[in-house]
Amino acid sequence: MQLAVLGGFWVAAMAPLLHRWFGSRAAGVMALLPAAIAAWLMAQWPTIAGGETLWLEWAWAPGLDITLTFMIDGLAWLFAMLITVIGTLVLIYSGEYLHGHRDLPRFLVVITAFMMSMLGLVLADNLVALFVFWELTSITSYLLIGFNHTDLAARKSAQQGLFVTVGGGLALLAGFVMLALAGDSWSLAELNARGDQLKTHALYLPLLVCVLLGAFTKSAQFPFHFWLPNAMAAPTPVSAYLHSATMVKAGVYLLARLHPALGGTESWVVTLSLVGALTMASGAFLAVQHTNVKKLLAYSTVMALGTLTMLLGIGTETALTAFVVFLLAHSLYKGALFMVAGILDHETGTKDVTAMGGLRHVMPRTALVTAVAALSLAGLPPLLGFLGKELMLESVLEAEAWRGVILPLAFLAAFLTLAVAAVVAIRPFFGPRRETPRAPHEAPFGMLAGPALLATLSLLFGLVPGLLDPLVRAVIGGIGAGQAEVHLALWHGLNLPLVLSLASLMLGALVFRRWDRLRSRLARLEPLMARGPEAGYEALLRGLVHVAEWQTRFLQSGYLRNYLVMTLLVLLGLVGHALLVRHTPSLAFAPDVYLHEAVVAGLMIAGAVAACVMRSRLAAVAAVGVMGYSIALTFVLFSAPDLAITQLLVETLTVILLVLVLFRLPRFSTLSTPVERLRDLVVAGLVGGMITLLMLTVLSGERLPRISDYMVANSQPLGHGHNIVNVILVDFRALDTLGEIFVLALAAIGVYAMLRFHAEAYEARNARRTRRGDDG
Amino acid sequence: MEPLMAITIGTLFAAALYMMLRRSIVKLVIGLMLLSNAANLLIFATAGMTRGAPPLVPEGLSAPEGVVADPLPQALVLTAIVIAFGVLSFAVVLVRRAWEVVRADDMDRMKDTDR
Numbered sequence: 001m002q003l004a005v006l007g008g009f010w011v012a013a014m015a016p017l018l019h020r021w022f023g024s025r026a027a028g029v030m031a032l033l034p035a036a037i038a039a040w041l042m043a044q045w046p047t048i049a050g051g052e053t054l055w056l057e058w059a060w061a062p063g064l065d066i067t068l069t070f071m072i073d074g075l076a077w078l079f080a081m082l083i084t085v086i087g088t089l090v091l092i093y094s095g096e097y098l099h100g101h102r103d104l105p106r107f108l109v110v111i112t113a114f115m116m117s118m119l120g121l122v123l124a125d126n127l128v129a130l131f132v133f134w135e136l137t138s139i140t141s142y143l144l145i146g147f148n149h150t151d152l153a154a155r156k157s158a159q160q161g162l163f164v165t166v167g168g169g170l171a172l173l174a175g176f177v178m179l180a181l182a183g184d185s186w187s188l189a190e191l192n193a194r195g196d197q198l199k200t201h202a203l204y205l206p207l208l209v210c211v212l213l214g215a216f217t218k219s220a221q222f223p224f225h226f227w228l229p230n231a232m233a234a235p236t237p238v239s240a241y242l243h244s245a246t247m248v249k250a251g252v253y254l255l256a257r258l259h260p261a262l263g264g265t266e267s268w269v270v271t272l273s274l275v276g277a278l279t280m281a282s283g284a285f286l287a288v289q290h291t292n293v294k295k296l297l298a299y300s301t302v303m304a305l306g307t308l309t310m311l312l313g314i315g316t317e318t319a320l321t322a323f324v325v326f327l328l329a330h331s332l333y334k335g336a337l338f339m340v341a342g343i344l345d346h347e348t349g350t351k352d353v354t355a356m357g358g359l360r361h362v363m364p365r366t367a368l369v370t371a372v373a374a375l376s377l378a379g380l381p382p383l384l385g386f387l388g389k390e391l392m393l394e395s396v397l398e399a400e401a402w403r404g405v406i407l408p409l410a411f412l413a414a415f416l417t418l419a420v421a422a423v424v425a426i427r428p429f430f431g432p433r434r435e436t437p438r439a440p441h442e443a444p445f446g447m448l449a450g451p452a453l454l455a456t457l458s459l460l461f462g463l464v465p466g467l468l469d470p471l472v473r474a475v476i477g478g479i480g481a482g483q484a485e486v487h488l489a490l491w492h493g494l495n496l497p498l499v500l501s502l503a504s505l506m507l508g509a510l511v512f513r514r515w516d517r518l519r520s521r522l523a524r525l526e527p528l529m530a531r532g533p534e535a536g537y538e539a540l541l542r543g544l545v546h547v548a549e550w551q552t553r554f555l556q557s558g559y560l561r562n563y564l565v566m567t568l569l570v571l572l573g574l575v576g577h578a579l580l581v582r583h584t585p586s587l588a589f590a591p592d593v594y595l596h597e598a599v600v601a602g603l604m605i606a607g608a609v610a611a612c613v614m615r616s617r618l619a620a621v622a623a624v625g626v627m628g629y630s631i632a633l634t635f636v637l638f639s640a641p642d643l644a645i646t647q648l649l650v651e652t653l654t655v656i657l658l659v660l661v662l663f664r665l666p667r668f669s670t671l672s673t674p675v676e677r678l679r680d681l682v683v684a685g686l687v688g689g690m691i692t693l694l695m696l697t698v699l700s701g702e703r704l705p706r707i708s709d710y711m712v713a714n715s716q717p718l719g720h721g722h723n724i725v726n727v728i729l730v731d732f733r734a735l736d737t738l739g740e741i742f743v744l745a746l747a748a749i750g751v752y753a754m755l756r757f758h759a760e761a762y763e764a765r766n767a768r769r770t771r772r773g774d775d776g
Numbered sequence: 777m778e779p780l781m782a783i784t785i786g787t788l789f790a791a792a793l794y795m796m797l798r799r800s801i802v803k804l805v806i807g808l809m810l811l812s813n814a815a816n817l818l819i820f821a822t823a824g825m826t827r828g829a830p831p832l833v834p835e836g837l838s839a840p841e842g843v844v845a846d847p848l849p850q851a852l853v854l855t856a857i858v859i860a861f862g863v864l865s866f867a868v869v870l871v872r873r874a875w876e877v878v879r880a881d882d883m884d885r886m887k888d889t890d891r
Contacts, residue, residue, distance in 0.1 A: 560804075560883055561797045568793065593777055601784045608791035608810055617802070624809055627788075631813055638777075639830040639845035640820065646854055650861045654809065661868050662802060666881045671799040680797040688790025691818065695782040698822055708848035712831065715847075716838045724831040724844075728851040740855050747862035751869045 001070050001123070002058045004037055008116035015108035027095030028446075030108055031088045034115060038084035041077060048077045049470040051477055053189075060129065065186050071125035074474030078324070079122035079246075079253055082331050086245045087115045089335070089450030094237035096446035097342055107147060111238065114140035118246050122253055127176045127186045130254075134172065134218075137247050138165040144238040145231045157230035160537065164217050164227045172214025178207035183261070192260040199265050208262055211254070212271060219251025219305045222279040223533035229286075229298040236342030239294060244301045244334040249327070252308045256323065259479045263315055269401050272313025277402075279306025281409040284416035288511065289522045292351045293341045293424060297334065300377065300420050303413055304330045307392060310406065314399045320476040321486055322391030325468065329384040332458045333376035336451035337424060340370045343447055344428055349437030353423060354516075358433030363442050365452075367429040372455040374425030376462070378418045378508070379501065382490055383462035386501075389414060393497035411500060418508025423515060465489060561680075568687050576690050583697045597637060603630040617662055625655045642725045781821040788814035800881050801871050808867060812860035816853045823849035 117136035146158030283302030379389030607627030628651035795807030
């Protein structure tokens with residue numbers, strides 16, 4: 001299986017080649033991959049249905065505790081099935097939708113890569129592997145939203161989607177690290193077994209916040225919902241696949257996956273229920289304001305994602321059952337509806353539902369498929385959507401926390417969604433025929449097959465819900481409820497949820513009838529909407545640019561001394577702090593200094609200070625020379641004859657070089673003000689003092705055994721040399737010396753080049769040559 | 777002896793950094809020289825200063841008698857002295873070229889690539 005997923009990326013990379021061989025049919029050929037994986041998954045069904053978990057072990061980086069182990073339990077199986085089945089349909093569909101499109105190969109590459117990332121995400125057992133796949137889905141989603149890269153709006157939406165989801169991804173990474181620390185494992189299965197340990201851990205709250213941030217941004221929960229409708233800039237197959245059926249569900253998947261590990265606490269229940277309910281209601285509310293069919297559907301996806309989050313928050317057995325049924329129902333009908341939206345756009349040339357009408361005469365089959373899928377969206381019997389909605393209402397009635405808030409929001413969402421479904425199914429297909437930019441025809445088989453299959457499944461599972469019993473049992477067994485007895489049925493008897501459903505049906509019908517008038521009323525809220533979370537996102541981006549600009553101006557002044565001062569102050573702060581806090585350097589002077597040694601030290605100090613204050617170049621060079629020779633003397637006095645010889649040689653050469661070169665340069669002039677000099681003096685003095693302290697601290701500390709004892713003992717026996725320093729240079733550390741020779745050679749080449757090569761003269765010669773050429 | 781050296785080295789560092797903060801590019805080069813000398817001395821002195829016991833093996837013996845000065849920092853400093861010389865000669869010639877092209881000793885006038 002890992003091979004299939006990783007190999008899938010290779011297949012993705014081969015898409016351009018397949019496209020050359022098969023043309024637009026390449027999409028159909030590539031659909032074989034997810035189809036094969038789906039078939040393999042189906043073959044595993046008996047094991048999964050038996051409540052067992054399939055383990056596919058694969059160590060990736062054993063030293064870091066990172067594995068690519070896949071764990072297939074009910075939840076993973078359900079998601080993997082959705083990904084591969086809808087993925088197959090979407091690939092076939094997009095072959096028709098983008099038929100002859102110049103960038104079809106690129107599209108196939110990215111969407112296949114996405115498919116494999118998503119599969120990896122839902123199957124991975126290791127937190128790190130999950131995170132890698134999680135980020136891969138964000139990146140591929142970015143590339144797909146920005147597919148029409150010549151369109152400014154598409155690029156902007158792509159960037160927005162990327163920033164929001166990857167920003168959440170960062171929080172998620174922090175959350176995962178804390179989770180692994182608190183649970184002492186990187187394996188999801190082990191973490192889920194240690195729920196009690198995690199929930200009482202001190203890190204529980206911070207890690208929950210981080211994980212929720214990651215999940216909420218990915219699954220477009222309020223207030224991060226704004227990126228999802230904007231993501232509709234992507235081609236419609238992408239919207240159908242990523243932004244309704246799969247990727248946006250990754251956040252919900254993660255929440256469900258971690259439900260045993262983190263769920264059930266008060267903070268979990270309250271946060272998820274409230275955020276979910278709020279997202280659900282605002283998604284439905286925003287949906288009815290739009291006439292663009294893709295936006296309508298996108299906002300209703302936001303509503304569905306909110307519902308799923310809320311159900312996980314409530315967390316009772318009914319709620320978890322509702323979660324599974326609603327998830328499946330939503331993927332089926334929303335995938336179908338988006339593909340239908342693509343058909344409408346493709347055939348009529350517009351996305352505005354108010355501009356379409358009477359299409360059922362020219363596209364009867366599309367109309368039928370839409371009607372079935374929309375009935376499921378509306379939550380009407382006998383479709384799976386009805387079951388999902390009934391169970392949802394039932395769970396809300398069971399909810400313990402904040403029921404008074406959630407119930408009205410759920411009811412609002414229910415009847416508004418019904419109105420949305422009616423708009424999508426009725427407006428384009430019924431009523432008087434309207435002129436559209438393109439003359440519509442019935443959709444080709446390749447485009448209609450996908451939605452038709454999904455709609456049929458909605459109907460089938462609705463009529464015979466018993467088919468889903470083992471699946472629901474397998475899923476919720478894995479995410480918390482243990483061995484639950486589940487029996488789905490269409491008819492639940494005359495109870496409160498049914499009454500609520502009937503009420504929502506009437507209200508929804510009312511909203512649909514008055515839809516046009518309602519929209520113009522809601523348009524008055526426009527100024528208020530402009531201040532929503534999206535405005536906050538824009539402000540954040542602007543602020544980021546401003547801060548970057550400000551700190552660039554502040555830090556990157558272009559003056560060398562400013563960089564130097566900044567570096568020195570940081571050094572002073574860090575080292576000085578460590579020195580003063582951790583150590584107490586003693587200034588005790590051991591009186592073991594001979595007079596001649598003191599004189600040499602005094603000469604060094606005098607030379608250095610004189611070099612700073614001399615106003616004549618010659619005097620400054622002489623002062624540096626005095627200091628250099630004093631250092632050579634120090635080497636002589638303290639047992640370093642080789643150093644003394646080298647220092648003498650180098651110092652002499654340096655002075656000669658300076659005298660030769662510097663006298664071609666201008667005289668010293670005073671360029672700085674007294675205040676600047678004082679500032680520099682203070683900074684330099686502080687750093688110098690710090691070095692003194694540092695050295696005293698080092699010397700007063702414990703002496704470690706020398707590492708050169710080996711060299712001292714073996715210089716003669718192994719190196720056959722009596723001068724140990726020389727033996728070190730040419731034998732023990734010969735490679736260092738080789739490096740040194742390289743540096744010197746490089747410097748020599750540089751010096752030679754600069755002395756010989758004169759750009760001005762070269763240009764002048766070139767110019768002369770060109771002139772001569774013109775004359776000839 | 778070491779505390780005295782610590783003070784000396786601190787002064788050398790201060791002088792070097794002060795010169796490196798000047799606007800004149802020639803003074804910057806002088807600062808660079810002071811800095812490399814100061815750093816060499818720091819490495820040398822931190823390893824401990826031993827009087828009259830150079831790391832030499834007497835003729836006819838296979839190892840020196842008694843404690844000798846640590847040869848490893850000496851080898852490091854020797855390399856550093858030579859490299860510092862290479863860097864310095866490069867810097868000096870660079871400054872000379874810069875002066876030929878820009879005709880300025882003031883680094884504030886070398887901020888841009890425009891002449």
